Amino acid sequence: YDGATKLGDTTVTQGSITIAAKALAVGTHSLTLKYLGNGSYTASQGSVSVTVVKASSSVSGTAADITWGNAGSVTVTVTPSAATGTVELFDGATKLGEGNLTSGTTLIAIPSRALAVGTHALTLKYLGDGSHSSSQGTMSVTVVKASSSVSGTAADITWGNAGSVSVTVTPSAATGKVELYDGATKLGEGTLTGGATSIAVAARALAVGDHSLTLKYVGDGSYNASQGTVKVVVLKAPTTVSAPNVTLQWAKASSVSITVAPPAGGTVELYDGSTKLGEATLRGDGTARIALPAKSLEVGTHSLTLKYLGSGSYLPSQSTVTVTVTKGRSKVEVSVPKSVDAGDRAKIKATVDSAAGDATGPVEILVKQVGGSFKKELTRKVGDGTVVVKIRLPRSGKYVVKVKYLGDVHTLGDHVSTRLRVS
Structure with a gap:
């Protein structure tokens, strides 16, 4: 009993x-x-x-891999199944959690980020109950790196200027570096802060056009590496074309000195209305010279059009330059006989020499007796650069001969005078 x-x-x-x-x-x-x-x-x-x-007991557990940043759990079994009470889970001296047995089993939660990435040997401690002694066991829990994604955006870059790519890595807790590549060429890198960074793109690192660049997040202790792409557009740079105004005389050649800024390669053309006057290839400093052949423009003021045709990296541009063509100079010479008898005809020859060599237009000839009443005025048109007249001089004495060339559309006028003796 x-x-x-x-x-x-x-x-x-x-x-x-x-x-x-x-x-x-x-x-x-x-x-x-x-x-x-x-x-x-x-x-x-x-x-x-x-x-x-008390009866002896044993405790064991299993757990699926935990992805960093997520919570996990351990499935615990205590033998015999009649055991009741509490099981605790430790990482070294750090208690991660506990669970109460039901039919010899329990589930112990592992909070997110309680364990670093890697494999951990955790300790299970069954505290025993009124009929079962306590026991202890170990189990392995593996925390794997979390996945990541990387993306970026970029404003259009004008050729010749630097640019940048704004990068975002998800989740934002990711740390480390992101690298930017154009094919196999590394353009730059940035260090993440709050899951974001900015990567500079050096001036002229990319040609004009659309580029699909590769973003490479290298990962860290808790997050796997990842890769993405970002579209970067490089636009042609704007240009200006200019030239100082030009003044030249009719029948003389000249040129227009042209500058394209910024210095760009390619071709510049010069137009008078729709008529192309010439073209030239730009030098490395962005300058060129287009010749203006003699007589290519009429006398007057011309607003000529400069056209830069652009290149693979630069936009075309257009402007005007003023070219003023002035009349050419002329020189008049006159020849008369040394002396003429009264009543005879005096041969007077006027020669008009012009820069163009093709002077036309009228010549006025005035013959006047000094101190007398005789006066003769004639107007003749230049032919082959000369005018020849014969004037009868009725009285003896001294005469003044004045020759005035009135010029033409291309040539300025001139005048000269001489004396003639009549016996």
């Missing part, structure tokens, strides 16, 4: 009594033995001390 509770009985010949499992709680019990007697012997009673100790 355990108190008033009968645990079992047996005949004397058997000599032992079996106590059923779990009939006694853990601990030391003073049990009563009762001999009921028989026809020859009287009944008697005694006691016996019985100690029930």
